[in-house]
Amino acid sequence: xxxKLLALLYLAVQLGCLALLNFSLGFLLAATxxxxxxxxxPTGPKVLLAALLVLATPAxxxxxxxxxxxxxVEAPAAAAEGWQLFLAAVAEGLLQHHLYGSLLFxxxxxxxxxxxxxxxxxLFWK
Numbered sequence: 104x105x106x107k108l109l110a111l112l113y114l115a116v117q118l119g120c121l122a123l124l125n126f127s128l129g130f131l132l133a134a135t136x137x138x139x140x141x142x143x144x145p146t147g148p149k150v151l152l153a154a155l156l157v158l159a160t161p162a163x164x165x166x167x168x169x170x171x172x173x174x175x176v177e178a179p180a181a182a183a184e185g186w187q188l189f190l191a192a193v194a195e196g197l198l199q200h201h202l203y204g205s206l207l208f209x210x211x212x213x214x215x216x217x218x219x220x221x222x223x224x225x226l227f228w229k
Contacts, residue, residue: 106228107143110221114140117214124206132215135164143222152226161215165192
């Protein structure tokens with residue numbers, strides 16, 4: 104439970120800092136990661152909680168957001184087209200990071216994914 108406390112504190116601090124820089128991204132990550140982080144515990148249905156953690160990753164959130172956006176503009180995307188749009192969004196993010204110094208990828212690499220891995224450790228702790 105101490106590891107879960109550390110993971111939740113880490114998530115709270117990172118989302119608080121992110122909300123000061125980019126409120127919409129902070130809100131989107133909070134809406135997806137906080138329910139998964141609150142539900143994860145060492146005891147319980149591990150398969151269901153693992154599926155919830157996989158759905159809470161920023162990459163899956165981006166992929167589902169692409170499909171939702173295409174559905175809202177009434178031009179539904181097939182799976183292959185959605186995957187291509189996802190790869191294009193990731194490539195655009197990398198390009199913006201290198202050209203303009205966007206902090207999205209360093210944030211994901213240094214903050215979001217380590218917190219997500221801490222939650223995996225909480226779930227599968229022996």
